[in-house]
Each structure stands twice: as C-alpha cells, then as structure tokens.
C-alpha cells in the first residue's frame with residue numbers, strides 16, 4: 094500500500110468511525126438461590142451474576158436496583174406521593190394521603206446487601222435507597238466479562254404497588270422487581286433511576302433461579318419450570334418430597350428476558366393450553382366463582398397471540414404465564430401479574446391483551462420505559478385497541494378501532510392539564526397527565542402516523558421495526574428512521590409536535606360556495622399542529638369521493654389507504670392558514686362534505702369539520 098493510499102484509507106476509516114455509532118447491548122446471566130420464609134414474608138438470597146460489557150467504554154462502577162427499599166415511610170416514593178397528593182397515582186394513596194407513610198415496621202420492604210464480590214474479591218458499595226453503586230476493583234474493559242457474587246436478605250413488603258404480600262384478592266406473594274438487578278448501561282449511560290413509582294429498564298439476561306419454599310405453595314413465574322415432578326400444581330404425577338424444613342425447591346430458567354418475576358400462593362391452580370403456532374400459555378390463579386371468566390377467556394387469548402404474531406411479528410419465547418397477583422396489571426419477562434377477579438369477559442381480556450401485549454412493546458422491543466413511556470404504553474395500547482376491536486367487533490361496524498381513544502384524547506385536552514409526552518415518566522406533575530401522555534398520546538402517535546403515511550406503510554413500518562429491533566433496546570429515533578425509509582416521507586416535524594409539545598390539531602371547513610358546475614371549499618387550520626388533510630364528499634347517490642391535501646413538509650403523499658383511494662390536490666404549506674380548492678360536484682350532487690371521514694385525525698374540534706348539504 095502506498096503512503097498516499099494509506100493516508101486516504103486512514104482518512105476513510107476515520108470518517109466511518111466518526112459517523113458510526115455502532116449499536117451494542119450489555120448482557121447478564123443470573124444464577125440465584127432463594128430460600129423463602131413464607132410465614133414471615135422474607136427470603137435469603139445468593140446471586141452469581143456474569144456480566145458482559147459489550148460497550149466500547151471501560152466501566153469502573155456498576156449499579157444495581159434495590160426496588161423494595163422504596164416501600165417504607167419517608168422513602169423517595171413516599172415523599173413523591175405526599176407532595177403530589179390527589180394528583181398522584183391513586184394506588185399509592187388513600188384520599189391524597191400516601192399509603193407508604195403508614196406501613197408497619199415489620200411490613201416495610203427491604204433488600205439488605207450483606208456483601209458483593211467481583212471475581213471473588215470484596216467490593217465496596219454505596220446505597221442510595223433503591224440504587225446501589227458498586228466500585229469495581231478491576232475495571233471492566235470493553236468487550237469483557239466479569240462475575241459478581243452477592244448475598245442479601247429481603248422483606249416482601251406490604252402490597253402498595255406491584256410487588257408485595259397478601260394482595261387484595263388474597264394472593265400471598267407477588268415477587269416482582271425483587272432481586273438486586275444490574276442497571277442498564279447503554280449509549281445514554283447508566284439507567285440509574287430511583288424507584289419513585291413508574292417503570293423499568295434493564296439489560297436482557299438469562300436466569301437460572303432456584304426458589305426454596307414451603308411445600309404447600311404453588312409458584313407461577315415467567316420462565317420454564319425444570320422440575321414439575323418435584324413440586325405442587327404442574328404435573329399430576331408429581332411426587333413432592335419436602336426437606337427437613339418442609340420445603341421444596343422450584344427450579345426455573347429463562348433465556349434472554351428483561352426481568353424474572355414470580356408469585357406464590359397455596360391456592361393457585363395451574364392450567365395450560367398451547368396456541369396454534371404460538372407459545373404454551375399458563376394460567377396460574379385461584380379458581381373461584383370470581384375468576385370463572387378465566388376459563389372462557391382461553392380461545393380469545395389464543396386468538397390474541399395469533400393476531401399479534403400476524404400484525405407485528407412472532408412472540409419469541411416458548412411460554413407465557415398469566416398470573417393472578419399484583420395490584421392491577423404489570424408486565425414482566427414471559428409473564429404478567431394481573432388482578433384476576435372480573436365482572437366481564439371483555440374487562441378481563443382487555444387487561445390480558447394489554448399486559449400480554451407488552452411482551453412485544455416492552456419485553457421484546459425493550460424500550461427504556463422511564464424515559465419513553467409513550468412508546469411502551471402507547472404502542473401497547475395501540476395494539477390493544479386493534480386486537481380488542483377484532484375480538485369483540487362493535488355492533489356498529491367501523492373499520493377504525495381507535496375512535497374511542499380519540500374521544501378520550503379530546504376530552505382530556507379540554508381539561509387543560511396536558512403535559513408533553515417527552516417528559517420522563519416519574520417527572521410528570523400530574524398522574525393523569527402521565528397516563529394521558531403515555532397511553533393515549535402514545536397510541537395516537539401511531540394512529541396519526543397511519544393517517545399521514547397510509548395504513549399499509551404503517552403496517553410495513555411496524556413489522557420492519559419489530560424484525561430489526563426485537564430483543565434489543567430501540568428508541569423513537571430507530572422507529573422514525575424506518576418510518577421515513579418505508580414511506581419516503583419526512584416525518585420529523587410530526588414527532589416533534591406530537592411528543593415534545595402539547596400543541597393540538599384543529600382544522601375546519603370555513604366556507605363552501607356552490608357554482609353552476611362545481612363547488613369551492615375553503616378550509617382553515619385553526620390549530621397549532623399542521624397535518625395533511627383528507628377531505629371527502631358523500632354524494633346523494635351514496636358514493637364517497639376522497640381527496641388528499643398533502644402537507645408540504647412530508648414531500649411524498651400516501652397513494653391509497655384501507656379507508657379509500659385518494660385524489661391528490663395541490664399541497665398545503667404549513668405556514669398558510671387557509672386553503673381553497675374546487676371540486677367538480679354541484680350542490681345538487683353532494684349530501685355531505687368534510688374532513689377525515691375515517692375519523693383517525695385527532696382534531697380537537699371535529700364539530701366544524703363537516704357540512705351537511707341540504
């Protein structure tokens with residue numbers, strides 16, 4: 094190689110490495126031995142964690158989450174609930190007073206670390222309530238592994254939020270976010286969020302967990318049980334041999350999941366069924382009159398997995414467990430903890446479809462829920478609306494499953510307390526503003542994208558996003574990259590308006606003037622978010638004619654849509670407040686005209702969108 098070539102080559106390599114920000118993700122392997130004292134709701138834990146640093150950075154510290162330390166009076170969670178009062182999460186308070194303030198001493202949650210070693214040598218650590226910073230003896234170099242061992246004991250807290258003892262349906266132990274869990278390290282640095290109330294982030298990990306517990310308990314967990322013949326509930330041929338303390342050991346494994354969770358109760362029944370071309374599904378619950386709808390839900394749950402596999406991409410794990418427990422519904426690796434008593438099949442399935450749906454949008458596409466709650470909650474809600482619409486088609490046939498969500502969007506906006514969806518989950522001032530930003534705005538983010546790009550492009554985008562990013566940690570940027578590539582459209586403006594601001598869409602039909610052979614319509618943009626406009630007429634002989642007014646910023650327009658074919662009109666620049674156009678139909682021919690017959694556009698004042706022609 095000549096010197097000139099070498100210089101050129103080095104220069105090119107320099108450009109490549111300056112431009113590339115190669116994706117990496119950390120990996121972890123946990124081996125845990127847990128000894129439960131069921132009577133006292135405590136356990137002793139031993140953990141061996143093999144942690145691999147796939148980042149280009151050398152690490153001198155690592156962080157662990159100790160979530161249960163939040164469940165005591167005076168904790169950060171307690172302070173936050175107290176200062177938010179009635180604006181906070183209703184599950185954490187009673188009449189605006191924090192429930193954490195009155196946890197009895199013996200029911201305070203705890204994770205007490207006895208010691209932690211790296212490759213057999215003691216490490217020093219500092220604990221700030223729910224976050225433990227561990228100083229490494231030997232820096233962990235890029236692309237290398239290390240082994241941590243530790244011992245700790247824990248108190249299963251009074252059930253305040255998610256985890257805990259004796260939930261309101263009488264489940265003895267909901268054991269979630271329960272072990273010292275290594276924090277995620279990625280391009281954004283360490284995810285060292287205190288446990289204030291909202292959600293989680295973690296590296297993918299393999300789990301090998303032995304849980305020793307009184308032989309009368311049945312465990313439900315997100316994983317594969319290795320010894321069903323030794324324990325109660327899973328195999329009718331089981332021969333339970335307890336040790337001298339009347340305990341048996343449950344052996345669970347799980348591969349490449351975000352979080353291992355389990356629950357235990359003496360009165361659990363375990364049932365299973367296999368979804369055609371899908372996972373083996375376990376139901377672990379207390380069978381009673383109040384939970385009789387679980388039986389009826391089974392064919393719907395099968396259909397749910399099949400619909401999700403087809404609409405988004407295949408569920409990747411061999412099993413999935415619906416476990417009665419917790420305080421509502423929360424997703425974990427290969428399982429969910431849900432309240433099980435239900436008064437309607439649709440209510441129970443809504444919960445199952447939502448929490449089960451998080452397998453795709455959280456457990457497999459592992460977003461940082463603390464930073465981008467609108468992605469995991471919003472996208473899950475999107476698919477929930479879609480699947481529920483297919484499981485329970487409404488009496489009044491409509492192709493749009495999102496009408497209800499758009500209604501709740503309009504109602505909430507009127508309250509004037511909206512906060513931008515870009516805010517971190519725990520940092521919203523108002524609990525319902527958090528829910529709105531995450532669930533409703535996140536869902537409508539995809540609905541509006543479908544309206545802008547066309548539903549076919551949205552579907553292709555979502556499938557490609559899942560295919561590319563499953564079992565990784567995508568961000569909104571990764572999704573938008575695929576959306577723009579698939580549609581050819583510039584969509585950055587939309588994301589900026591919808592996620593970073595609380596601006597709203599409001600278009601109106603301002604004027605209609607009827608000519609001899611045609612009709613001229615003037616539309617007005619009264620809102621603060623520009624959008625392309627779908628405009629349609631219904632003729633007196635019941636034909637629908639669709640027009641599309643592209644927004645200049647997208648530069649490409651949708652060709653057609655499941656909602657119809659569109660004739661494309663001249664584009665509407667976002668800087669212009671009014672727009673007029675003429676269509677070759679007369680007053681005598683038109684029955685109705687207006688904006689967005691599909692009812693996907695999240696226009697806050699739809700009343701002025703239509704004109705009935707009499």
Ligand SMILES: [Zn+2]
Pocket residue numbers: 447451469470473
């Ligand atoms: Zn959710």
